[in-house]
Amino acid sequence: MNMPSWQRAVVKVGSALIAPDNTGTSSKYLLAIARFIIECRERGQEVVLVSSGSAAAGRTHIAYDGHPIPVPIKKAMAAVGQPDMMANWSRFFDFPCAQILITHGDLRDRARYVSVRNTMHTLLEHDVLPVVNENDALATDEMKVGDNDNLAAMIATLVDADALFICSDIDGLFDADPRVKPDAKKMPIVEEITEDIFALAGGTTNKIATGGMRTKIEAAEKATSHGIDTYIVNGSKGETFELLLQGQNPGTLFKRQQDPMSNKKHWLRHTLVSQGEVVVDSETADAVVAGDALTTTGIVDVQGDFNRGDAVVIRNGENTEAVAKGICQYSSHELLHIKGQEVSSIAEQYGYSPITEVIESNDLTILEDE
Numbered sequence: 121m122n123m124p125s126w127q128r129a130v131v132k133v134g135s136a137l138i139a140p141d142n143t144g145t146s147s148k149y150l151l152a153i154a155r156f157i158i159e160c161r162e163r164g165q166e167v168v169l170v171s172s173g174s175a176a177a178g179r180t181h182i183a184y185d186g187h188p189i190p191v192p193i194k195k196a197m198a199a200v201g202q203p204d205m206m207a208n209w210s211r212f213f214d215f216p217c218a219q220i221l222i223t224h225g226d227l228r229d230r231a232r233y234v235s236v237r238n239t240m241h242t243l244l245e246h247d248v249l250p251v252v253n254e255n256d257a258l259a260t261d262e263m264k265v266g267d268n269d270n271l272a273a274m275i276a277t278l279v280d281a282d283a284l285f286i287c288s289d290i291d292g293l294f295d296a297d298p299r300v301k302p303d304a305k306k307m308p309i310v311e312e313i314t315e316d317i318f319a320l321a322g323g324t325t326n327k328i329a330t331g332g333m334r335t336k337i338e339a340a341e342k343a344t345s346h347g348i349d350t351y352i353v354n355g356s357k358g359e360t361f362e363l364l365l366q367g368q369n370p371g372t373l374f375k376r377q378q379d380p381m382s383n384k385k386h387w388l389r390h391t392l393v394s395q396g397e398v399v400v401d402s403e404t405a406d407a408v409v410a411g412d413a414l415t416t417t418g419i420v421d422v423q424g425d426f427n428r429g430d431a432v433v434i435r436n437g438e439n440t441e442a443v444a445k446g447i448c449q450y451s452s453h454e455l456l457h458i459k460g461q462e463v464s465s466i467a468e469q470y471g472y473s474p475i476t477e478v479i480e481s482n483d484l485t486i487l488e489d490e
């Protein structure tokens with residue numbers, strides 16, 4: 121089957137391909153992937169690499185045989201293995217590679233997100249290959265993405281890619297985990313990502329990998345909703361990249377949605393983590409869904425403890441549906457005082473004119489199918 125053409129792609133490479141024998145980094149599979157990247161660049165296409173493997177590479181320096189690996193040990197492995205992983209890639213290329221280490225904390229803060237975005241665009245303009253990984257050595261549970269499949273989808277959105285290639289050690293998405301059910305069948309195309317598709321995914325059997333198939337489907341959901349065709353391909357087979365270069369689909373293609381979200385709406389929906397809830401009446405919920413900003417009058421309750429500038433979910437108090445998510449201009453404490461009131465009465469009571477909009481329409485994304 122011929123695949124859609126693309127101009128800018130993110131290529132994600134999992135730990136199993138970087139350190140296949142559990143003895144540090146290896147060129148075994150990377151050579152074919154590196155050739156693919158070089159050939160794409162020669163054709164004028166742009167590539168960003170999201171590479172796992174720092175912890176897998178670090179295992180040769182920090183010995184630990186138990187499972188699961190304790191978090192401080194895994195972080196130390198990642199810190200010592202990251203330069204090995206970078207060196208293992210850069211030896212294949214005549215052009216420079218840039219290391220970008222990032223956490224979810226960098227992506228959910230709009231100013232830092234825009235800053236990383238500008239850096240990535242500048243690197244691409246200068247023909248540098250960005251090599252991205254999560255900053256595992258310092259990421260805490262609260263600030264990490266947690267797996268590089270989702271990270272790759274966030275990066276694909278950030279750089280406005282039109283394709284995402286997730287290179288793993290399996291031929292694509294099967295109707296069951298083929299390592300558990302050997303007669304499982306590969307699905308060449310997924311038109312729409314539904315709960316049934318998620319139900320096919322199992323975890324990973326690789327001790328140093330993170331996500332398994334579920335995080336790859338989550339990544340595909342994020343990317344396709346931004347208009348990015350997403351592939352899961354087997355990076356351990358040289359023919360995979362020959363087929364990709366011939367414009368054929370060697371794995372599973374998750375087709376991009378036809379009406380993609382804008383970059384900011386996508387960021388609001390898929391990157392920002394909600395810190396609380398603003399409960400509104402039905403009329404206000406309908407108005408927000410129709411595109412209005414959220415004002416104080418329709419707010420009936422405030423839940424959670426959030427600051428100005430945090431993301432919150434707007435919930436319809438009558439049918440309990442989450443209708444939208446957005447950036448709140450008030451803290452939860454302030455909102456508890458002014459909820460349900462007209463702006464003019466707030467001005468009278470408190471002696472100042474408050475910001476009229478609690479959440480601006482430009483800072484809102486609708487959650488119609490959640």
Ligand SMILES: Nc1ncnc2c1ncn2[C@@H]1O[C@H](COP(=O)(O)OP(=O)(O)O)[C@@H](O)[C@H]1O
Nearest residue numbers: 134135288294296297320322324329331332333
């Ligand atoms: N439905 C499925 N189809 C294909 N692979 C699956 C499925 N469910 C679980 N898996 C497992 O997911 C693994 C790939 O995920 P993972 O080990 O995290 O790889 P990576 O290191 O490339 O991210 C496969 O080796 C396979 O055992």
Ligand SMILES: N[C@@H](CCC(=O)OP(=O)(O)O)C(=O)O
Nearest residue numbers: 135173174175267268330331
């Ligand atoms: N950031 C981690 C990899 C996390 C991850 O998602 O791993 P994998 O499932 O192999 O893609 C590392 O470099 O070790």
